[in-house]
Amino acid sequence: MELNKILETCLYAENLDETEHFYSEILGLKLIRKEEDRHLFFRCGDSMLLIFNPKHTSEVQTYVNDRPIPLHGATGSVHLAFSVDQKEFKEWKKRLKNKNIEIESSVKWPGGLKSIYFRDPAGNSLEIIESGMWNIEY
Amino acid sequence: MELNKILETCLYAENLDETEHFYSEILGLKLIRKEEDRHLFFRCGDSMLLIFNPKHTSEVQTYVNDRPIPLHGATGSVHLAFSVDQKEFKEWKKRLKNKNIEIESSVKWPGGLKSIYFRDPAGNSLEIIESGMWNIEY
Numbered sequence: 724m725e726l727n728k729i730l731e732t733c734l735y736a737e738n739l740d741e742t743e744h745f746y747s748e749i750l751g752l753k754l755i756r757k758e759e760d761r762h763l764f765f766r767c768g769d770s771m772l773l774i775f776n777p778k779h780t781s782e783v784q785t786y787v788n789d790r791p792i793p794l795h796g797a798t799g800s801v802h803l804a805f806s807v808d809q810k811e812f813k814e815w816k817k818r819l820k821n822k823n824i825e826i827e828s829s830v831k832w833p834g835g836l837k838s839i840y841f842r843d844p845a846g847n848s849l850e851i852i853e854s855g856m857w858n859i860e861y
Numbered sequence: 862m863e864l865n866k867i868l869e870t871c872l873y874a875e876n877l878d879e880t881e882h883f884y885s886e887i888l889g890l891k892l893i894r895k896e897e898d899r900h901l902f903f904r905c906g907d908s909m910l911l912i913f914n915p916k917h918t919s920e921v922q923t924y925v926n927d928r929p930i931p932l933h934g935a936t937g938s939v940h941l942a943f944s945v946d947q948k949e950f951k952e953w954k955k956r957l958k959n960k961n962i963e964i965e966s967s968v969k970w971p972g973g974l975k976s977i978y979f980r981d982p983a984g985n986s987l988e989i990i991e992s993g994m995w996n997i998e999y
Contacts, residue, residue: 727906768865
């Protein structure tokens with residue numbers, strides 16, 4: 724019996740309007756659900772990226788069928804890495820540049836795979852990395 | 862060109878010893894990398910769960926081949942959901958109970974799928990959910 728699937732990865736952002744624009748228009752993720760001032764849920768392949776307003780989710784108790792959804796919420800900068808095919812990696816670099824997103828750092832890992840790092844509007848630290856890291860095949 | 866793979870999902874915890882015990886022994890994830898007082902990297906299926914000490918990663922600049930890894934780090938409670946086969950869901954509930962992990966809430970979603978919520982030692986909000994949520998097949 725093994726936990727072998729992360730279904731929901733979360734980030735936190737107080738300004739969901741600029742966050743929605745960034746993840747939809749700049750990164751091209753598909754918005755699946757939205758609750759004004761509380762959350763944005765994006766599909767990302769076979770998992771979900773959930774972005775919550777921590778001022779809401781850490782303070783306002785919500786319920787599903789009368790059962791409480793535990794409070795959560797973080798401040799600061801959360802890290803997240805997307806993986807892309809090596810042939811698409813250069814295109815992402817170009818795309819971010821064209822959209823005026825600053826590449827904060829570019830890294831070449833031991834073994835030769837490359838990463839770029841940039842920030843979402845809330846300051847979360849995003850990475851796009853060439854596929855093959857961690858010897859994970861998919 | 863699509864971002865369709867979240868490779869690295871992150872949580873933050875200051876006490877990495879109790880965190881390592883929890884994720885290795887209670888949740889059974891495989892530890893891949895460890896840097897004392899900085900991070901624990903766990904494999905989870907075809908992705909990675911990275912747990913960082915935010916006091917380190919938000920303050921201490923690290924480098925790979927002379928290139929900076931951008932600072933990051935969050936405080937508060939980050940949410941994360943694992944998905945498991947429906948037949949294993951009940952077993953996880955039992956396992957957590959046997960390990961004296963408090964189930965903070967149990968939820969039945971519209972459509973019938975069930976979730977349990979519990980906390981890691983740092984207070985992050987973890988969820989185990991029966992597979993099928995978000996109409997994601999895998």
